[in-house]
Amino acid sequence: MDPAGKVLEGCTAVINNGKIAAILPDREARRRFSATEEYHLPNCALMPGLVNTHGHGAMSLLRGLADDLPLHPWLNDHIWPTEGRWVSEEFVRDGTELAIAEMLLSGTTCFSDMYFFPDQVAAVARHAGIKAQVAFPVLEFPSAWARSAEEYIHKGLALYDDVKDDSLISIAFGPHAPYTVTDETLQKVVALAGELDAAIHIHLHETAGEVEEALASEGRRPLDKLLAFGALGPQTQCAHMTQVSPSDLETLQRTGAHVLHCPHSNMKLASGFCPTQELLEAGVNVALGTDGAASNNGLSLFSAMNLASLIAKGLTGNASALGAKQSLAMATFNGARALDREAETGSIETGKAADLIAVDLSALQSQPLYNPLSQLVYTDCSRQVSHVWVNGRLLVAEGKLQTLDHDQLIDKARYWQQKISSDE
DSSP states (O other): OOTTOOOOOSEEEEEETTEEEEEEEHHHHHHHOOOSOOOOOTTEEEEEOEEEOSOOGGGGGGTTSSOSOOHHHIIIIIIHHHHHHHOSHHHHHHHHHHHHHHHHHTTEEEEEEEOSOHHHHHHHHHHHTOEEEEEEEEOSSOOSSOSSHHHHHHHHHHHHHHHTTOSSEEEEEEEOOTTTSOHHHHHHHHHHHHHHTOOEEEEESOSHHHHHHHHHHHSSOHHHHHHHTTOOSTTEEEEEOOOOOHHHHHHHHHHTOEEEEOHHHHHHTTOOOOOHHHHHHTTOOEEEOOOOHHHHSOOOHHHHHHHHHHHHHHHHTOTTTTOHHHHHHHHTHHHHHHTTOTTTSSSOOTTSBOOEEEEEOOSGGGOSOSOHHHHHHHTTOGGGEEEEEETTEEEEETTEESSSOHHHHHHHHHHHHHHHHTTO
16 A cells, blocks of 8 residues: 555565565565564465544443434433443443454554543553554533543643653544534634644534534534634544535645544444545545444444445445545555554555554455455455554464453453443
8 A cells, every 4th residue: 555556466574673674575585684583474465554543442332232323312312321320441441452452353553542531542552552543532511531621621631741752642632523512612622732733533524413503503514613713724633524515525625634434333323425535536535434333333444445435336326436445545544644644654665664464365255366455345354354563563463362362351341241231
C-alpha cells in the first residue's frame, strides 16, 4: 500500500530497530543482511497493519445487549442506562483489553478510541503494544468519569500531559456530537485543540434525524455549525457522515476534514449510507472504522472493507465503485492519514514503522489465488491473520496473542456478562 499500490512477490522486508530498513528481492536481502530472527511466510500476503479510525473499545462488553434497534432508542433506552450502572475503571480496562485482543487477531495495529476513563484505554493499549489515538470524551451530562464538560476537559488535558512523550499513544479531543455539547463547550474545545495542535474526533451527521433536528432548532446543518466555530480542518475526524449534501461535500473538500466510515454500525442501526465513492472522487480522505462492538458486533476491519465496497457498488449502481485497492487504502494509508500518522505507518515503505501483518492465503476459501488484493477484500480474511508486528514487536504469532492472555480475557468477559445479566 505504498502510493503506487504495487504488489511485490518473492521479496523480503528487513526490520531494524522497529523500522523498515529495506524491501528487497529475497536473494538480495540474504546477500546484504544477516538477521537475528527470520520469518518465512511463503503462502502469506505481508501488508501494512490495519488502522481502525473509530471505535469504543470497552463497549465490547455490551456486544449483543440491545440488537435490532435504531440509534436513539438503542442509546437512550438501553446503552446509556447500562453504562450508567456499570461503567468503571475496571469495566473500561477489561472491555478495552477484550477489544484490543480482537483487533490484533484480525490485523489491526492502530486504533482510535473514544470512551470514558481514557487513561485506562491508554494504559491497556500500551501494555498490549498496539498504537492508539485516545479521544477523551466531552459531554454536558455526568458519567462515572466526570460530572461536567469542564471536568471532562480538565481530566483530558491531564491525560494529554501524561502521555505526550509516548510513541504509541496520542490524545485527541472527543466532543461526542453537536447535539450533546453546548456551543460554549464546542468553542472551548476548538480553542484548546488549536493551541495543542490536537485532533478533534466527533460523531457527525450520523442520522437524517440529527440533521433535521439541527435545521429545525438552529436553522443550519451540524457541519455548518462546526465550520462557523472553526472546528473543521485537517485535524478534524468526522465519524459516520451518512448525510452528505452537495454543500457538505464542498465544505469537507475545502477544509480537509476526514470522514470515518463505519459501514457495519451504519447498516445495523439503519442510520444511512455514507457516499464513500463520491467523497473519494472529490478528494476527501475517507478512512474505515468499526464503531463499538455493541453496535456492529465485531471489530474486523477486513469485514468492514468488504461491506464498504459492496455498499458503494450497490448505492451507486456501479460495480467498479470502491474497488479492492481503494478499500485496502481506506483501511491502511487513509486511516493513518486521518489520525495524522501517515509519515509513520499505513504502508510498507523504507523508513516507516514496522507495523505489519501477515495474512495466510493458503486456505481453501482463498483458492485459486488470481489477485491477492481482491481476495483480501472480498473474502473476509480476518481469521487468516497469522502474524502481527507493531514497531517490529511481534504481538501475534501463528494466530496466537503474545502480549495478552486469551483465557483470562474469556473469563473476564463471562464475568461481566453474568454481572450485567443479573441486573436486568
